Amino acid sequence: MSDEGGVGGRVGKGLQSLSTFGSGTTRLEIAAIIATAVIVIGGLEAALRWFEVPHYILPPPSAIAVALVGDFPLILPHLGHTLVVLLSGFAIGAGIGIFLAAIITQFPFAEKIIAPYILILVTTPMLALVPLLILRFGFGYEPRIIAVALASGPMVMINSATGFRRVDANKIALARSYGASVLQIFWKIRAPMALPMILVGLMIGAIFGLLTAVGAEMVGGGFGLGNRLTTYSSMIQMPQFFGVVLILSFLGILIYVIFFLIGKKWASWET
Amino acid sequence: MATNTSGQAKLAIRNAGKRYGAVVALEGCALEVEANTIVSIVGPSGCGKTTLLWSMSGLHALSEGEILLDGTPIVKPRPEIGLVFQEANLLPWRNLLGNILFPFEVKGQKPDRAWIDHLLERVNLKGFEKAFPNELSGGMQQRASIVRALSLRPSVLLMDEPFGALDAFTREEMNQLVEEIWLETQTTIVFITHSIEEALFLSDKVVVLTPRPGRVLNVYDVPFARPRTMEVMAGKDAFDLHHRIKADIYGQQRSGGGAAAEASGAAAAE
Numbered sequence: 001m002s003d004e005g006g007v008g009g010r011v012g013k014g015l016q017s018l019s020t021f022g023s024g025t026t027r028l029e030i031a032a033i034i035a036t037a038v039i040v041i042g043g044l045e046a047a048l049r050w051f052e053v054p055h056y057i058l059p060p061p062s063a064i065a066v067a068l069v070g071d072f073p074l075i076l077p078h079l080g081h082t083l084v085v086l087l088s089g090f091a092i093g094a095g096i097g098i099f100l101a102a103i104i105t106q107f108p109f110a111e112k113i114i115a116p117y118i119l120i121l122v123t124t125p126m127l128a129l130v131p132l133l134i135l136r137f138g139f140g141y142e143p144r145i146i147a148v149a150l151a152s153g154p155m156v157m158i159n160s161a162t163g164f165r166r167v168d169a170n171k172i173a174l175a176r177s178y179g180a181s182v183l184q185i186f187w188k189i190r191a192p193m194a195l196p197m198i199l200v201g202l203m204i205g206a207i208f209g210l211l212t213a214v215g216a217e218m219v220g221g222g223f224g225l226g227n228r229l230t231t232y233s234s235m236i237q238m239p240q241f242f243g244v245v246l247i248l249s250f251l252g253i254l255i256y257v258i259f260f261l262i263g264k265k266w267a268s269w270e271t
Numbered sequence: 272m273a274t275n276t277s278g279q280a281k282l283a284i285r286n287a288g289k290r291y292g293a294v295v296a297l298e299g300c301a302l303e304v305e306a307n308t309i310v311s312i313v314g315p316s317g318c319g320k321t322t323l324l325w326s327m328s329g330l331h332a333l334s335e336g337e338i339l340l341d342g343t344p345i346v347k348p349r350p351e352i353g354l355v356f357q358e359a360n361l362l363p364w365r366n367l368l369g370n371i372l373f374p375f376e377v378k379g380q381k382p383d384r385a386w387i388d389h390l391l392e393r394v395n396l397k398g399f400e401k402a403f404p405n406e407l408s409g410g411m412q413q414r415a416s417i418v419r420a421l422s423l424r425p426s427v428l429l430m431d432e433p434f435g436a437l438d439a440f441t442r443e444e445m446n447q448l449v450e451e452i453w454l455e456t457q458t459t460i461v462f463i464t465h466s467i468e469e470a471l472f473l474s475d476k477v478v479v480l481t482p483r484p485g486r487v488l489n490v491y492d493v494p495f496a497r498p499r500t501m502e503v504m505a506g507k508d509a510f511d512l513h514h515r516i517k518a519d520i521y522g523q524q525r526s527g528g529g530a531a532a533e534a535s536g537a538a539a540a541e
Contacts, residue, residue, distance in 0.1 A: 171360060173356075177330060178423075269405060
């Protein structure tokens with residue numbers, strides 16, 4: 001079983017399912033998609049009102065929308081904070097992850113020795129370290145950025161390493177037959193070959209980073225979307241709470257779409 | 272094209288040997304390839320054909336002996352030598368033109384666009400420059416890889432079973448194309464193949480290698496005039512040559528018959 005058949009393959013399949021919303025979508029399909037959305041949201045609204053479900057259990061979509069729009073100026077700085085944590089932590093983690101993957105795959109012996117530790121880093125929820133990080137670095141940005149980097153880095157690394165390990169001896173021989181240097185072989189053969197798997201790693205890493213950022217914000221400190229979740233729920237402001245949940249799912253979808261589009265542009269040769 | 276000085280072979284293989292651990296792939300292999308000729312190397316699987324070709328390309332070092340190009344030993348890949356691989360070996364993330372420009376990029380040379388355009392025209396790939404390899408048929412991909420190899424105007428073209436993966440009809444088209452290109456460029460071509468028909472159609476000389484260790488068993492001259500017609504290739508002379516080469520290869524498999532003896536032994540045991 002190759003690694004591509006695992007996480008990467010499944011994400012690839014998932015990415016393909018998104019492509020059903022491509023140019024081939026007819027007007028009828030668009031109408032059906034919109035109609036379904038209206039029926040689901042409208043039906044939920046009607047049902048919650050009909051059964052007089054209290055807002056603190058599940059607020060109707062209209063109340064969530066009103067709260068989201070009304071309180072958005074209050075939520076916005078928290079969104080900004082979460083984005084700073086996510087983007088900087090992800091950039092650090094992904095940068096180190098890709099770099100280490102590129103280096104380590106050149107030395108199979110070292111790779112075998114390091115592999116178990118990488119696996120531990122990948123499988124341990126880095127959220128577990130957040131209380132410790134807060135103890136050491138306080139309630140500012142640092143512990144959260146470190147947690148995000150620790151969560152996304154190994155994900156990026158393990159997938160990138162799979163990419164860099166895909167050596168095609170004939171393609172390297174081709175480059176060598178034209179006198180390519182080791183560096184040229186890396187940039188013109190190994191790196192483009194690894195790119196599809198690197199993108200998969202970046203996407204998974206970014207989503208793990210988002211989870212960790214929000215989780216870390218829930219653990220402590222007075223800022224971020226995660227902090228809003230705990231605050232709103234403790235104040236039983238459920239419409240606002242669900243408004244924040246909507247923003248988070250929007251962020252998740254955004255990550256997915258961004259990497260889908262990058263993959264479509266730069267790695268479409270693979271499919 | 273490099274002109275050949277009096278009587279000196281374009282490529283000279285002298286006592287070439289190659290070992291992979293305990294396996295002797297080539298031993299005491301000697302062969303001369305005259306300039307502006309096509310020489311095919313045939314032989315059963317595992318006879319060291321590919322090893323020999325890769326050594327000529329400078330990608331693999333020999334364990335003993337040497338291979339001379341225009342009198343100087345080949346110790347690393349040289350720009351005068353073009354290589355065509357078994358599969359087209361295009362880079363799938365580059366479009367066709369990107370693949371053809373790849374050698375120039377690596378070498379930091381300005382591509383000769385007029386020559387490349389001419390070659391693309393020649394192999395009927397004009398208009399496909401923007402296509403990616405996975406959008407091209409196997410024959411088109413291999414044609415593109417031939418253009419890539421010829422784009423640097425090599426004086427020697429090494430082809431390693433280039434059409435083995437193609438269907439029979441495409442293969443015949445490709446053989447004609449190679450002959451046409453050779454008639455135009457007069458490149459020295461060394462061609463490895465499993466197909467005796469292909470070897471006879473293309474070559475001035477057909478070299479038969481023996482397996483393990485790879486050695487030159489026989490060299491046949493193929494005297495037919497070019498361009499070679501279907502009638503000539505279906506004629507008695509071609510048939511006789513075909514038969515002799517086949518007997519060489521088949522005879523090796525029989526007399527080298529450790530495997531055959533084992534097989535019959537196993538059959539008897541059952």
